[in-house]
Amino acid sequence: xxxxxQSLQGMTDIEFPEVNIWQTLEARAREVxxxxxxxxxxxxxxxxxxxxxxxLGDTSxxxxxQMYAFETRGGKQVCLRPEGTAGVMxxxxxxxxxxxxxxxxxxxxxxxxERPQAGRKRQFHQLGVECIGSTSARQDxxxxxxxxxxxxxxxxxxxQFQLNTRGSMEDFSxxxxxxxxxxxxxxxxxxxxxxxxxxxxxxxxLDCKNPGCKKVVEELSPITTWMDPASVAxxxxxxxxxxxxxxxxxxxxxxxxxxxxxxxxxxEVTSNRIGAQDALSGGGRYAMKANGKTIEGVGFGIGMExxxxxxxxxxxxxxxxxxxxxxxxxxxxxxxxxxxxxLLGELRGQGYRVRMDLNGKSMKAQxxxxxxxxxxxxxxxxxxxLDAGTIQLRDMESGEQKEVAMADLVGEISGLV
RNA sequence: GUGGGUGUAGCUCAGUUGGUUAGAGCGUCGGUUUGUGGUACCGAAUGUCGCGGGUUCGAAUCCCGUCACUCACCCCA
Numbered sequence: 117x118x119x120x121x122q123s124l125q126g127m128t129d130i131e132f133p134e135v136n137i138w139q140t141l142e143a144r145a146r147e148v149x150x151x152x153x154x155x156x157x158x159x160x161x162x163x164x165x166x167x168x169x170x171x172l173g174d175t176s177x178x179x180x181x182q183m184y185a186f187e188t189r190g191g192k193q194v195c196l197r198p199e200g201t202a203g204v205m206x207x208x209x210x211x212x213x214x215x216x217x218x219x220x221x222x223x224x225x226x227x228x229x230e231r232p233q234a235g236r237k238r239q240f241h242q243l244g245v246e247c248i249g250s251t252s253a254r255q256d257x258x259x260x261x262x263x264x265x266x267x268x269x270x271x272x273x274x275x276q277f278q279l280n281t282r283g284s285m286e287d288f289s290x291x292x293x294x295x296x297x298x299x300x301x302x303x304x305x306x307x308x309x310x311x312x313x314x315x316x317x318x319x320x321x322l323d324c325k326n327p328g329c330k331k332v333v334e335e336l337s338p339i340t341t342w343m344d345p346a347s348v349a350x351x352x353x354x355x356x357x358x359x360x361x362x363x364x365x366x367x368x369x370x371x372x373x374x375x376x377x378x379x380x381x382x383x384e385v386t387s388n389r390i391g392a393q394d395a396l397s398g399g400g401r402y403a404m405k406a407n408g409k410t411i412e413g414v415g416f417g418i419g420m421e422x423x424x425x426x427x428x429x430x431x432x433x434x435x436x437x438x439x440x441x442x443x444x445x446x447x448x449x450x451x452x453x454x455x456x457x458x459l460l461g462e463l464r465g466q467g468y469r470v471r472m473d474l475n476g477k478s479m480k481a482q483x484x485x486x487x488x489x490x491x492x493x494x495x496x497x498x499x500x501x502l503d504a505g506t507i508q509l510r511d512m513e514s515g516e517q518k519e520v521a522m523a524d525l526v527g528e529i530s531g532l533v
Numbered sequence: 534g535u536g537g538g539u540g541u542a543g544c545u546c547a548g549u550u551g552g553u554u555a556g557a558g559c560g561u562c563g564g565u566u567u568g569u570g571g572u573a574c575c576g577a578a579u580g581u582c583g584c585g586g587g588u589u590c591g592a593a594u595c596c597c598g599u600c601a602c603u604c605a606c607c608c609c610a
Contacts, residue, residue, distance in 0.1 A: 231606095236608085398610060
């Protein structure tokens with residue numbers, strides 16, 4: 117039996133000091149979003165299951181076996197969102213007039229019932245961007261540049277942008293057909309999985325890791341062979357614009373993305389220092405049906421847990437540091453502690469980060485506590501200070517301590533902070 | 534969903550071929566003349582040995598189940 121107090125498999129508490137890293141990443145992300153003029157959208161975590169069923173593709177594993185789906189008491193089929201795009205499309209389709217050219221971003225938890233491993237939780241967090249309306253190749257490039265700007269703002273190095281194109285929706289059936297016809301004669305050289313993929317997901321054969329399959333794939337024509345020249349030109353314009361923006365990338369003709377709604381540009385960002393689950397981010401241009409309308413856009417999702425893992429150790433340390441220094445009030449006796457309560461309120465009213473012991477601990481214990489809480493300064497009062505109307509101001513780093521008049525305290529502190 | 538590893542005090546772990554009251558370090562708490570942290574010294578507390586069942590005179594140790602963590606496959610962010 118599991119303890120009731122245990123958290124669910126693959127669902128973890130994000131606690132101090134790590135939570136500070138999250139806050140820093142989020143704060144910096146919001147700044148970048150503002151620069152690119154994207155606005156936040158917060159959609160519900162629970163949606164009708166139908167929001168995902170058709171949009172993600174019926175063969176995708178996410179829909180087939182990873183969704184946290186359940187029936188409400190009213191008999192509705194609902195689920196915890198496994199990704200962010202479909203919910204945003206649901207929102208956009210309901211407000212299409214006002215949102216013809218929406219530039220949106222979201223941050224929040226997503227849920228997939230997979231077996232947890234390094235970089236894979238059942239509740240995980242994505243930062244996503246959806247840019248709706250524009251069908252310009254330059255728009256794809258701007259969104260990719262936005263993503264590069266995020267990574268830069270996070271001091272994230274050792275990442276690689278891999279790009280590819282899937283062509284237009286019209287090209288798609290020709291590509292599948294072309295691939296199948298080239299693979300048919302060599303079916304025997306493929307692994308079991310890939311033989312299945314021949315029927316329901318041919319593109320996936322391209323990124324199979326099986327050595328035998330890799331060999332077969334090397335001999336295949338590039339998928340651009342079956343695309344309309346306009347699709348190829350579209351992709352070339354994306355690349356040219358990226359060059360203009362100064363974004364580094366490599367073109368990977370074998371890159372495939374898992375979800376069905378993608379067309380034209382697709383990309384993935386990988387890191388070389390986070391283990392097998394090395395994709396930090398994936399994105400692309402898409403056309404998705406929602407409420408009977410087709411919405412076109414371009415966007416990406418970033419796995420925040422993976423970003424945290426990919427941060428250099430020094431960066432993590434810097435991002436987890438508390439911004440404001442802490443002051444602790446210490447009182448030698450009851451009278452001093454009561455007086456400190458008043459001071460506590462006053463200092464907080466002026467915006468300082470300050471705390472004191474409320475449990476009647478000894479002065480030594482209070483000092484020890486201040487040390488453990490990494491207080492930058494400690495303000496100490498006892499009988500003699502109360503009589504004299506003064507307070508001891510101790511610098512916990514240098515160990516220096518001086519007595520200042522209560523009237524001068526605020527001025528003294530503002531000089532320090 | 535498949536496979537491997539792991540689960541002993543708050544943390545990191547030790548625990549000999551199953552054998553008496555289960556250990557260490559760190560941390561926590563208290564003390565070193567009652568008003569001062571981070572160093573030193575002294576002392577103290579803390580474990581249903583993940584959970585349940587089985588084998589045995591006897592299980593932290595062996596077996597089964599289960600839950601969780603972890604890594605890989607798969608999938609994806």
